[in-house]
Amino acid sequence: MLFTAEMFKMYQNYASYKHWQFEVLEYCHSDLGGLRHAVASVSGPETYKHMKYEGGVHRVQRIPKTEKQGRTHTSTMTVAILPQPTEIDMTINSKDLRIETKRASGAGGQHVNTTDSAVRILHIPTGVAAECQQERSQLTNREKAMQMLRAKLYSMKLEEQNNQRQYARKIQIGTKGRSEKIRTYNFPQDRITDHRIGKSFHDLRTFMMGEKLLDEMVEDLKGLADSESLLELLEQSASKQQNEQRHQ
Template sequence: MDFAPLISKKAERFRELEAEISSSNLYDDPRKARETLREHTRLKELLANWETLNKTRAQLTENQDLAKGEDKEMAEMAAMEIPDLEKRIADTETAVQFALLPPDPNEDRDAIVEIRGGTGGDEAALFAADLYRMYTRFAETHGFKLEPLEASVGELGGMKEVIFKVTGDQVFRTLRYESGVHRVQRVPATEAQGRIHTSTATVAVLPEAEEVDLELKADEIRIEVCRAGGPGGQGVNTTDSAVQVMHIPTGTIVRCQDGRSQQKNKEKALTILRSRLLEVKQREEAEKYAAQRKGQIGTGDRSEKIRTYNFPQNRVTDHRINLTLYNLDSFIEGNIDEMIGSLQAADMQERLAEAQKAGI
């Protein structure tokens, strides 16, 4: 496929963005400014890859000519470089094709992550706590900021539920594939017979919703203030800062008691509520217009079993792409980059195949 016409249009758009960025009133609209800068960054990378692709193609042609020349030593050197040049061309062509795909409007957003213990009782709560620690360490490694929003502690020190916000560059794009059911196979600390138990925890990764995404009308929400309860220290047990917000049309309820400030808990609860309602809205639209995506990578279906953590074999398997890694001890400590990179690549390949079928 000849990408030159598309690249020409992207280059023209890039020049328009350059003019917008240099304007003194760029930040009059902060939201538009963020979108402009993000689009500028994407197009800058695309055009750089396009330039590299053309240079590498020219170098390949030159090497192929030299490889046919009479100078045997030069021909041999040129021929040795050809496989590497061909690989670089293939990789860069793929990068260009990916960059030409319509971007996901949510990929640059921050994320709200919800982890809940599933089947398995106390062991499930302990596994949920392990996942929370895993994502916390992953976030720290990548310079992301993690803000706890709500937590419910289990009896043995695990977590029945934990909700937190992750802020940084392309956070949702990075973490979106973690949504689903995570299964753990290991011998619980409370198991005297040494038998392996299977437990689960669910993870939901939501793009953070902004107020402009959907309007929460005052007559559609009910806010109640109540006394915080459960484990968590004297401060939690003795303040009336817990806030419960109900979205009346959908019956969605969010409770937040993580902070001592009633106002902050209200803001956190509204943040979670917006993100949940946005997820429902986007899922309904996706099912309406893109039913063929169901069951593929990136659907974010929280009922889908996506991954198994087998501690006796030090193995972690992602069932969507049939990838097994034998480094669970390191993986559970936050070193999940290889898995996330593989999921991103597989999803991009699917999107590229769909675009090619559609003639894009």
């Protein structure tokens, strides 16, 4: 949970580094100052194009502050990146929604209050739900919950299309198994390794600042995805030509 909080801060810093807007939609603290789970909306030029390669399981190896024997512990956290749809991309029928309000809950933070401001929206046909209690205003929470719900439904629609077209790329979000680690953050050895491109960086603390080093890693991942896409197009073109020659 402490690592999850550091990762969330890294992405927040990365958004600032790229001059994007970063809006916290949900932030659930743990008792020890860590983070159980959080949701944020990132907007700006080419945000999804850059961020989609961060989706997957991130593994951390380090000696926790609570460890008395000096042993290195290994744990993981998961990042999901969903593209935010526009009004044109996704229409949701209001008859398909069930909206519930309740009192915000938490560990006594500033957002906990005595009014029914927390909002949960359920999309009945799919069973997909989104909840927001970050703001004091019920209306604002409803808007943010709707934003999250639309992103989830849009992601499901995209995945369905990808499966139909058989364009599932191993490098992209949603195509890797949840147990497969995409990146390891090894604190004792001061090393970050991305397992998809087989590349390691040193200076972990600078990387976790979410600036130049993270941007370099993202650019390398984009480069690999672009070359894989090009190879796929060339293979499809060659296969099409072979089929045409057979039928001649």
